[in-house]
Amino acid sequence: MKEFKGKILFLDRSDINTDEIIPAKYLTEIEKTAMKPHLLEDLKLDGFDSGIDIKDKAIIVTRENFGCGSSREHAPWALEENGIAVVIAPSFARIFRQNMYNCGMLAIELSQDRINTIFNEFGKATAQISVDIEASEIVIQSKDQIKTIEFKISEFDKTLIQTGGWVEYADMHY
Amino acid sequence: MGKTIAEKIFKTHLVDEPFGDVNVLKLDMVFCHEITTPTAIQDLVNRGKDRVFDPKKIKAVIDHVTPAKDSKTAMQGKILREWAKRHGIKDFFDIGQNGVCHAIFPEKGFVRPGFTIIMGDSHTCTHGAFGAFAAGVGTTDLEVGILKGVCTFKTPQTYKIEIVGTLSKGVFAKDIILKVIKELTVNGATNMVIEFRGNIVDEMNMDQRMTLSNMAVEAGATSGICLPDMTTVDYLWKFIKDDYSSRQEALEVFSRFRSDDDAVYTKLKTIDVSDLVPLTTFGYKPDNVKSVSQMKEIRLDQVYIGSCTNGRLEDLRIAAKVLKGHTISKHIRGIVSPATPKIFSQAMKEGILKIFMDSGFCVTNPTCGACLGMSNGVLADSEVAAATTNRNFNGRMGKGGMVHLMSPATAAASAIKGEISNSNLYCE
Structure with a gap:
């Protein structure tokens, strides 16, 4: 099982699509490691610089419909290669969400209000999150405060995370 | 209580329900192209599981970059080509015979009403035009599909969209689907199956229905399904004429998948396209x-x-x-x-x-x-x-x-x- 804790990368925009996460021109790469330098390089967002802002981050907090568009699993791979194994948002595109769990990574859905709270209270500072899957809780911490938020994870998704992904699970069962 | 077409397809393909609303479905077809499949193939090779569940149910094409433009895309083609050869995948379309996956696979007659289909490509929903449940997946789902012939989907929630009225001259299926996406927004149908209904869809030919179903994913939908009818049968007839005594018989068999009149929908919308103008x-x-x-x-x-x-x-x-x-x-x-x-x-x-x-x-x-x-x-x-x-x-x-x-x-x-x-x- 991967480790789900670290510094937050805030991406304050809805509908960030997989072309923005990893542009199609890198889909000719067969090795996942080749995705690493190109994560979010086409994302246009005020104040965001992919070359600077991704470094040392482990968790993305963002807005609705993250990962829409193409089915490319290169999007989770590009996150994984940069040490990001968790995305927290009000909602995800179906294929992206399934790809995350299939790879043993977390796509956590929180209510719009909760996401607003995280942006408002932690978005300006350096903050980090640690995820406790057993307790279904995330703990957000900055210099000034700590907040614990519950989240829902299905038994199936939890099993995928714990077995390391869908290939392992399917091979055991079907 | 009646069932939707998606519910009927799920019921006939259910292999396992390991947790709550997780449905493990048996797949009728796994489609492959050279961009998302090579990584799946390599992973299977690395795991010592370089096998396929059924070479007749796997169809492959090189379509994204063809002819190859550089050494990397040449290698993607080579990996797919050699894999198809060593596993006896006969329906592999290489340069000279290749075309855009969601156009060539229906054209070859690989899609049937009631089928379950996955592909590592988000526009796989196109094949829903034939009354199939077809969905785009990532490389891991594709890999398991290739190996085991199964895939998981949540119990389908269906968004019924009735497209009615009279279409003006010079307004086309593309304008209709742009209108639908505008109304639904880019995540208006996320985790749902769109069922395209109404007199306009009934009157469409298969090319037009494919344009409609193709863009269902742009509203977030898992699949975009049109119900099978005589138009579907006529398109498929040359591929199925040995399986049925008449077109009418084929229609009767396919019609078993049509949504019941008392089916329950999660959401409903009627769009009158009589005043629709060309959109962009x-x-x-x-x-x-x-x-x-x-x-x-x-x-x-x-x-x-x-x-x-x-x-x-x-x-x-x-x-x-x-x-x-x-x-x-x-x-x-x-x-x-x-x-x-x-x-x-x-x-x-x-x-x-x-x-x-x-x-x-x-x-x-x-x-x-x-x-x-x-x-x-x-x-x-x-x-x-x-x-x-x-x-x-x-x-x-x-x-x-x-x-x-x-x-x-x-x-x-x-x-x-x-x-x-x-x-x-x-x-x-």
């Missing part, structure tokens, strides 16, 4: 939709006609009708890519390709390349394209480029004028 996108999301006449003086650099959305024969016929006797604007690079060799050949026979060429278009081989900025028509920074494709994301056809989605008629008219404009097939 204006921003970086497929739900940023305006009427073509509202787009004032949008100067274009490139016009692209093709893709799994609008690269079929009818699309080319319509564009040629607009182009005939005209030349495209001097500053426009016109590119048309017939979606399959069969479409290419038929378009040649009908004189359509000559009309394109006489007007100044470049005719390329069948490929997806330009649509996602991989090959055969990539935009430069700050360039603007009119395209019959399905995504207008920032940089989609090339970094810094802008894409306006529209019907083949509007694209052809825009090529002539050099800016976005209505076709002469449409009378305001």
Whole structure:
């Protein structure tokens, strides 16, 4: 099982699509490691610089419909290669969400209000999150405060995370 | 309580329900292309599981970059080619026989009403036009599909969209689906299956239904399904004539999958398209939709006609009708890519390709390349394209480029004028 804790990368925009996460021109790469330098390089967002802002981050907090568009699993791979194994948002595109769990990574859905709270209270500072899957809780911490938020994870998704992904699970069962 | 078509397909394909609403479904078809499959193949090889569940149920094509443009894309083709060969996958379409996956697989008769289909490509929902449950998946789902012939999906929630009224001349299936996406927004159908209903869908031919189903994913939908009817049977008849005594019998069998009258839907919407005008996108999301006449003086650099959305024969016929006797604007690079060799050949026979060429278009081989900025028509920074494709994301056809989605008629008219404009097939 991967480790789900670290510094937050805030991406304050809805509908960030997989072309923005990893542009199609890198889909000719067969090795996942080749995705690493190109994560979010086409994302246009005020104040965001992919070359600077991704470094040392482990968790993305963002807005609705993250990962829409193409089915490319290169999007989770590009996150994984940069040490990001968790995305927290009000909602995800179906294929992206399934790809995350299939790879043993977390796509956590929180209510719009909760996401607003995280942006408002932690978005300006350096903050980090640690995820406790057993307790279904995330703990957000900055210099000034700590907040614990519950989240829902299905038994199936939890099993995928714990077995390391869908290939392992399917091979055991079907 | 009645069932929707998606519920009926799930019921007939259910292998396991390991947790709550997780349905493990048996797959009738696994489609593959050279961009998302090689990584799956390599992972299977690395795990010592280089096997396929059934070579007859796996179909593969090289379509995204063909001919290969560099050593990396040549290697992707090589991995797919050698894999198809060593596993006896007979339906593998390589250069000379290859075309855009979501055009060539239906054309070869690989899709049936009631089928479950996955592919590592988000526009797999196209095949829902035949009354199949077809969904795009990532590489891991594809890998398990190849190995085990199963895939998991949540219990389907269905969004029934009734498209009714009378369509004006010069307004097409592409305009309808842009209207649907505008109304639903880009995540309005996330985790849902769209069921396209209504007299307009009933009257559509299969090419038109495929345009409709193709873009269901742009509203977030898992699949976009049209119910099977005699139009479906007629399209498939040459492939199924030995299996049924008559078209009527085939229709009766396929009709078992049609949604019941008392089926329960999660959401319902009726869209009357009688007043619908030609539409186009204006921003970086497929739900940023305006009427073509509202787009004032949008100067274009490139016009692209093709893709799994609008690269079929009818699309080319319509564009040629607009182009005939005209030349495209001097500053426009016109590119048309017939979606399959069969479409290419038929378009040649009908004189359509000559009309394109006489007007100044470049005719390329069948490929997806330009649509996602991989090959055969990539935009430069700050360039603007009119395209019959399905995504207008920032940089989609090339970094810094802008894409306006529209019907083949509007694209052809825009090529002539050099800016976005209505076709002469449409009378305001």
